[in-house]
Amino acid sequence: MAERNFFEALAAEYGRSFSGWDFSYVNERMVSDPLPWNYRLVVTDAVSASGSLLDMGTGGGEFLDSLPALPPVTFATEGYAPNVPIAKARLREKNVQVVEIAADDVLPFDDRSFDLAINRHESFAAEEVARVLRPSGRFITQQVGGMNGLDINASLGAPPPGHVGWCLLEAKENLLYAGFKITTCREYIGKTRFYYIYSLVYFLKCIPWQIADFSIDAYFRRRCLLNKEIQARGYRDFILHRFLLVAEK
Template identity: 30%
Template sequence: MKDYEKQLYEKVGSNIGWDFNEIFKRVKTIDKKWNFLEIVKNHLKKKTILLDIGTGGGEKLLQIAKFVEKAYGIDISKGMITTAKKNLVKSNLSNVEFKLADANKLPFPKNYFDIITCKHAPFSTKELFRVLKPNGIFITQQVGERDKQNIKDIFERGQCFEEKDNTSMNKYIQKLKQFKFKIIKKEIYNATQYFHNMKDIIFLLKNTPIIPHFDIEKDKKFLEEFEKKYKTKKGIKTNSNRYLIISKKSA
């Protein structure tokens, strides 16, 4: 994670956690192939011990914690963990613990977890192998290189702007195989999205690293050009590019 992204992530963590429901409940998404939480839920059992890497404000983990025996959420951001702990108090759940921790040095013993999840955050394959039980499952969803491509094209910069398609997915798969993980499933989608208005687009850009160093005043001409070109009757058109990897640690 770049220094700019760390600073942004810390600021967002203190303000809203990683909760974008307020805008995404108004977004129309077409051809989205899966729901990450539903996929995770299909792998859970009452005795499952679960770790969520890059848990943000814990919003998603708290939705599924009732299906497992114990759930841990870690994040590198103090702001995110502070928000997660506040959300935990509101939830009244007693089987969840949030820790400030780096995915490259997980504060857990060997062979401890049945399932590890990671959504839109970096992870260490070496550490996954260490803390997962034999036959343990790792499920990750990550942002693809072509995400919000028309926005990045207008701004002429952006996250993974000059990288080839599937670069990060192929890199992660290669690393997982090096540690003898079996790839159970890999899938990609590139869904069309319609945002309700430019206000929601601006909120997204201010609170994510899609456009590095986004500045509403300095980038005003790009925003105006984007709105003019992609405003439709359905909303402001863009795309969501995601990939999914489900893998199993060797016995």
């Protein structure tokens, strides 16, 4: 009976709605180490000196909407169809045009369209970013590294994610090959702490690329064991992997 109740509680958590790129529901139950840089500050400083901006992978437009001011020409792309109307509604009053895309290696913009491209946790093709940037244009990206949450997969007995090799050096090499000059490159490995197994289930539902076949049934026995460990210790830490790159065309 206890196992059945646990399964039903997991199912209820898994079934909670998620839209845009808003993790506020688990903010107090899932805590990540602060990064040694401030992406928002880096972007805000760059935006103030730019006349045109591209936000790649805007999600529901949450980050772009939070910036104090935007250039007169601002576009955003989003590849996840359910997020597109959310972003359009949120950013409409700021005159941001949100464009749905099918892949990051084809950006639907003319050559030399933007002074600045920003990218938070979205994949990118360095050559395509270079194409849409003007001479001396800048690219700012904060990426989720391939080691991020790797021990989540191991703990549950799941295969590693497909992006496991993604790291600062590979991203830097891609940008250099595309003709960029790297002005900032930083990498950080810390931890994300989960206080409840339910928060981990919700989190994995929201980022399906971490465990491609994740479901309530899949890996249930391992989740039972992990839940006992979290209850005994009060939390469980997993790897946090981020890196920051600022590049100039």
